[in-house]
Amino acid sequence: MLMKKTKLTALGGVLAASVLTLTACGVSNSGGGTEAGGGTEAGGAETEAASGTDWSNCTPGAESTDVASLEASADQDQDITIGAFNGWDESFAAAHLMKYVLEEDGYTVDIQAFDAAPGYTGVANGDIDFLMDTWLPLTHADYIEQYAADMEAQGCWYDNAKLTIAVNEDSPAQSIADLATMGDEYGNRIVGIEAGAGLTKTTQEAAIPTYGLEDYEFVVSSTPAMLAELGTATDAGENIAVTLWRPHWAYDAFPVRDLEDPEGAMGDAEIIYNFSRTGFTEENPRVSQLLKNLVIDDENLSSLENIMFSEENFGGGDNDAAVEQWVSENQQFVEDWKAGALA
Template sequence: MKSTTLTKLGGILAASALALTACGASNTGGEPAGGGDDDTNAGGQDWSQCTPGDGSEDVADLEDDEKDVSLGIFNGWDESYATVYLIKNVLEEDGYTVKTEELDAGPMFTGVAQGDIDFFTDGWLPLTHESYIEQYGDKLVDHGCWYDNAKLTIAVNEDSPAQEIGDLKDMGDEYNNTLYGIDAGAGLTKTTQDKAIPEYGLDNLDFKISSTPAMLAQLKKSTDAGENVAVTLWRPHWAYDAFPVRDLEDPKGAMGDAERIFSFSGEEAAEEHPYVAQLLQNLVLDDDHLASLENLMFSDENYGGDNHEKAVADWLEENPDFVDQWKKGELAK
């Protein structure tokens, strides 16, 4: 494995500036880009056909000669931290030395394609990272998808009356005629403004654009008080474990289809680390597992984004069969 120096990473960041401009900056907090078209192909592959855990096998007979490995984390993307620290926990128990690097999407794709970072787990396809696959796909190895429900949503408290997004048009009074949003530049905000609001006739609502922390604070405040609330949200997110919320149905598909999240490596890393590669191929996380892990890692009531190692260790104690099933390739069953 090549060690990634600060100088080399600086070069990656500089080399990726144009790619970031062309492909679009990553979204705050790991929410999908939104919008886009219905094309499910990128780099000549139909990414929509992946089933989490495809190609799972028992790793008992695999062993890596090289026990130093680097794992990339997308800055601000909660599921990226969750999956990488899960893998880090398992690999370190197996005697590996694991280095993590936090980068935005453009530098990450560049670094892995160049062989400066070995693996990352947060490729959103077919839409969010389509441009990066078109640019770097021939230098990357796909290790399968581990999650298949990455999507933009409008969510409400679970005991409130609305069932579909369109219900908010006539039930606005039940929700203080307000839809709480996140950052102005987020794909979720653009999709809500440009598609959901006009298609469902929600001009009667005050769409409050603020920030992810502000939206989550309102969600907590309203659900704690037993009041109805409507927010823009996305999966995966720990809010689904922390608060009593559910998604509104979207019969018009205004918020877009669900994406899948894939793991990738460079070609050399895949050859040097067949054990790690298969472990990633075996990984499957459903909404309940992922939301509970992220809640433990990131909510203020738990670790609040501090001490990821301890949070993951605690979660694994609460899910004692997970690692054994993971290594045996049984998570998809």
């Protein structure tokens, strides 16, 4: 088993062997596709990993327990490396939240930004301690299938990761099906994001034909453009329909809600897991337990991401300061997390 002392040199091998892009933290998740949640990044067919585990069956916080009896000194190594996925806001939100709590307890934490493939390679090789943004049972299934023998599951912390069509809270439609007869209410438009996103493909190939929305103009634009239209419409009290996904800070920044999807055209919700390198549980029992204790619901996650990434707040410019502000307003969350009381 590769010990942490070798990480600085071993990580160079990962960088040389993999296509790795280090970017500024907090760029917007593009809602599916080749590098975003809810898509088919690994080509992932829904499958059980090599261990035979049913990854669709996990309750966040199910393994929770109070860490009061586990002092930081119980952990063999207090230099922790967390991997986060480029372009996935929730990846950096969870990683920086963990960093804040660990550093308050005396650990040294380094967050490294990766594309998914080198991120999983790094964990499996022991160069990264853990990742906190594995979407299962679909999006990252192929990576787990490949690396399950060299990683340890550390619980799941969110169970509502999904693609959506959303509208302003006070608009008339309750279901995507309602849009077919309410075109005039929404200007016969659905505002989308990037052309290459999985969310765009799902909307075009599944939601529109399933619900008979061919008469709508599906505006393929960009995530910033969609959010700008959403903000303008909600500020003006106008109806709007947009493609969106959970988790996203827009649910905290704007008065929006998801339309029901009775036909399941947008796909099922996924679960977000933590995965660590082999041996991490034994060597770092306290951090392992904190990972298993973590549960973030939609309200907390969207408010944290809003402070971190929206242009009205930190805009992705200082994730540590953003988390510090959020924690100052949500100290009970941290206390409950350590006590195993978030579930």
